[in-house]
Amino acid sequence: EPEVTQTPSHQVTQMGQEVILRCVPISNHLYFYWYRQILGQKVEFLVSFYNNEISEKSEIFDDQFSVERPDGSNFTLKIRSTKLEDSAMYFCASSAGTGTQETQYFGPGTRLLVL
Amino acid sequence: GNSVTQMEGPVTLSEEAFLTINCTYTATGYPSLFWYVQYPGEGLQLLLKATKADDKGSNKGFEATYRKETTSFHLEKGSVQVSDSAVYFCARKANQAGTALIFGKGTTLSVSS
Numbered sequence: 001e002p003e004v005t006q007t008p009s010h011q012v013t014q015m016g017q018e019v020i021l022r023c024v025p026i027s028n029h030l031y032f033y034w035y036r037q038i039l040g041q042k043v044e045f046l047v048s049f050y051n052n053e054i055s056e057k058s059e060i061f062d063d064q065f066s067v068e069r070p071d072g073s074n075f076t077l078k079i080r081s082t083k084l085e086d087s088a089m090y091f092c093a094s095s096a097g098t099g100t101q102e103t104q105y106f107g108p109g110t111r112l113l114v115l
Numbered sequence: 116g117n118s119v120t121q122m123e124g125p126v127t128l129s130e131e132a133f134l135t136i137n138c139t140y141t142a143t144g145y146p147s148l149f150w151y152v153q154y155p156g157e158g159l160q161l162l163l164k165a166t167k168a169d170d171k172g173s174n175k176g177f178e179a180t181y182r183k184e185t186t187s188f189h190l191e192k193g194s195v196q197v198s199d200s201a202v203y204f205c206a207r208k209a210n211q212a213g214t215a216l217i218f219g220k221g222t223t224l225s226v227s228s
Binding site for chain 2: 003056
């Protein structure tokens with residue numbers, strides 16, 4: 001069964017450094033998403049991406065964040081100048097469509113720790 | 116506001132016990148509702164969903180009914196197994212036209228034999 005994959009599974013970085021989290025969505029999906037979950041808190045929507053542009057983003061997704069689909073298979077989340085509060089589990093998801101029947105398929109997550 | 120509230124965990128049950136995990140939502144209109152499950156070391160998997168009021172979603176023995184009167188989508192299973200041990204997340208579409216999901220905090224279920 002096709003699945004969303006994410007790399008790395010864990011990343012430790014120093015405050016102020018840039019990190020890139022990588023995702024390979026399901027191959028025939030057209031919509032891509034990033035969510036995050038700070039430890040003990042809710043899973044929060046960050047951004048959705050379609051047709052090589054952001055289609056929706058939350059208040060959390062400020063200028064520190066960017067997304068890119070650099071080739072036909074990868075979807076990345078870049079966090080510039082990381083802060084301690086960026087420590088969280090980051091989930092990538094993809095879907096074939098966006099209607100009421102849409103299902104978002106999630107990857108296993110990347111756990112980011114900022115020191 | 117727009118939110119999803121689910122019962123605090125952990126929920127600890129013996130095998131074959133009845134399970135209920137409560138979920139309520141606030142929304143304008145009637146957004147699609149979902150239950151996702153996260154097994155240890157894995158990603159979020161869709162367990163079931165309901166797209167309109169009074170719909171019942173079901174999968175793997177789990178059920179949830181979309182109740183607009185009580186703005187609830189409680190997850191139930193008649194007889195849990197050890198393999199059901201996981202974290203369960205209730206979620207709703209942020210709005211009908213958009214793509215974002217709004218999640219609850221998650222409820223950890225631990226089933227012992």
